[in-house]
Amino acid sequence: MRYRLLAAALAAVLSLAAVAPATAGGWAFAELVSPVDTVVAGKPVQIELRVLGHGVPDQVSTTGSPLSVVATHRESGAVVKAEALPDMATRTYRATMTFPTSGAWKWTATDGGWVVLTSLPQLQVHADAADIGTTGESGAGHIVRVTVRDGAFEIPDTPIHVGDTIEWTNEGALSHIVMASDSGFEDVPLLQPGETYRTAATVAGTFGIFCTPHTGMVARLVIEP
């Protein structure tokens, strides 16, 4: 009896450890204040970010350190970097960025400490202004539903193919992100409890996915041709 209680207590501690933040002393996610959706290649665009303590919307704050924003062109691997500087009055971070090439870019923001490496919604850069609004997602394939829980990703056994849509639903009590360092994988930005976000499977491969602050949240996602 005593042994069983001890085992249960140990299991509880282990499950807590699995979703414990990677950095001691708290952490925060970053997100865009408003969507960035009319970007033209070669034209500077203003980016505004904010940070959410533990992913909680009412804990918007800043330490005064700039955010490092890194964007990767998914097709070529070209990288654009910027420093988003804090504005203590609005508690937001601003940067001006220029994306040289049209197409899909994935990007992240972090201050290297408290604000953990956070994925932002995939950015579609257009070749010219006339092009905006004409390139919709294909959505030709199936919808594959993945459940995000506090501590784990539940990926269905059914194969995922290029052209499919992956629908991520956060059924946990915490906020999460889903990202991979590989540019072939379209990241999922900040997902609050109950929220759903759709990404497109556009590149075949095996991707190691993770949620930065929750070190136990890792999985392997296979996208077949």
Ligand SMILES: [Cu+2]
């Ligand atoms: Cu998480």
